[in-house]
Amino acid sequence: AIQLTQSPSSLSASVGDRVTITCRASQGISSALAWYQQKPGKAPKLLIYDASSLESGVPSRFSGSGSGTDFTLTISSLQPEDFATYSCQQFNSYPITFGQGTRLEIK
């Protein structure tokens, strides 16, 4: 199974900061990667698919990049509603796998 390792596991930041979360795959997955946001007690929400395509309705401050084994999710200017847990997911091969998540907290 392809393992996805996110870094950091947790992150403290302030409103207005630029934040980058990394997801590294144990083998190449082309651009078969998605990013989700999850708030406590809620279902995940799709942010990015195909590594860099922004889901409809998602603010443009969110962006994704990368291919192969290294991917990033960037939030250009943190807003109060962005404090949540972010997870990457690969769909290059079965079993579909997720990263362990990155918890973004308010500094």
Place this chain on the structure above:
Amino acid sequence: EVQLVESGGGLVQPGGSLRLSCAASGFTFSSYWMTWVRQAPGRGLEWVANIKQDGSEKYYVDSVKGRFTISRDNAKNSLYLQMNSLRAEDTAVYYCARGYFWFDPWGQGTLVTVSS
């Protein structure tokens, strides 16, 4: 509005069975792959199974193969997960989600607790 609503979770003893349901509305259910994803308390997301539009293809994570069965009823716009031989490590919130490659939207989840 596209909506997915799970039901059927609860407390079950180890070795027991449970059937989860997911009611879909607001989209043409029969046109989409559907997926189950679970999340153990305080843990990350884990893909469980998915099923093709007509039910002809099904895939499972190794840890549930032979114990869980995914199915669907397109006439009822419903997705199911039959869970047998449940173990403590199956304790999680189970989400249904639309999609094959990526998942959107997700239901609100239903909690399954396996404990004696």
